[in-house]
Amino acid sequence: MSLDTPERLPASLADYQALAQANLSPDVAAYFLRGAGAEQTLRANAEDLAALRPWPRACKDLRGGSTACAVLGLSLDAPLLVAPMAYLPLLDPAGEAGVAAAATAQGVGMVLSAQSAQPMDHVRAEGSNCGWMQLYWLGGRDATMQLAQRAARAGFSALVLTVDAPVHGIRDAELSAGFALPPGLRAVNLDGLAQPQFAPLTSGESLLFDRVAHVLPGWEDVAWLCRNAPLPVLLKGILHPDDARQAVQAGAAGVIVSNHGGRVLDGAPSSISALPAVVAAVGGAVPVLMDGGIRRGVDVFRALALGADAVLIGRPVCHGLAVAGALGASHVLRLLLDELEVTMALTGCRTLSDITRDCLGPSPF
């Protein structure tokens, strides 16, 4: 399939994925599309969602239905946000600002990556629905707080602290394709913030355990950030219910169930399989979001049925951006929204609160 054959327009996110795969250079495709290790978790995210069966219902009253919702103060047309993703201008010059404009046009939210290659003020000027800023722990309290303050000044309304990637996952496909950032592309929003410097290793020392581990955050640092940051802090990358309980105890304003799209610990449980236990552990104290493997509107429905308050979309937005710039990203989001509405209508759900565990049919096994 190619964009030169207008008689075959992309009709689903799968079409966009195929087009993006065909058109991107192998190294960029490896970075954006592939996962860690043998990609077990990347596959499980989608497969475990697909195993859940929406249960059709007949003759329900659908008048006045809506997908609108509020998530931690964000008013959205549907419970959908673009996930934070680094270095989007590698796919199209519109980059993060183009995706923010697309999200805003479609009435969904967006989380800006700390590794955005465009300044946060510019991104928000192009798309005000880009309301949350993601960050990593920057090696110490001062630098992390400085970034939080930059985000507050730029008008973001929440921070998303990613806690599932204290070290990079080992991404075989990226390594073998030789992916490297081209000169000129960098995380501009981190300019001027102190980054940890490591003393040389002596023999027998491990870079990870003897250097990096000394600048990683503990729960006391997370609690400190939640207490002192100028904005509410969600934690992204929670899979274990005990971590979810810790997050609430530390003062997190929300929890995002995620395995980083299968890019960090290969073999980790799929997000959807981890969701119910996290929802139970949080017990309604704060919103629970999830991401990983959402490729159809029915997947959004499946996640909501298992208790998510909203979902984040990662790679499909990259596919749309790579194929047709901001318009492609916008169309990808539109397809998801249309599919969600149709799924709700066919399962007899008028509003998001109608989407419950009972809306899923018996397992085929």
Ligand SMILES: Cc1cc2nc3c(=O)[nH]c(=O)nc-3n(C[C@H](O)[C@H](O)[C@H](O)COP(=O)(O)O)c2cc1C
């Ligand atoms: C190319 C790429 C870059 C990413 N960069 C970040 C990042 O900077 N920060 C972060 O918290 N997560 C990052 N993620 C993870 C996403 O936010 C999200 O958790 C994941 O992509 C969701 O899975 P999905 O791609 O199957 O939808 C990245 C994911 C991809 C694919």
Ligand SMILES: O=C(O)C(=O)c1ccccc1
């Ligand atoms: O690629 C990623 O998934 C990611 O989260 C990241 C982390 C640091 C720098 C760039 C991207």
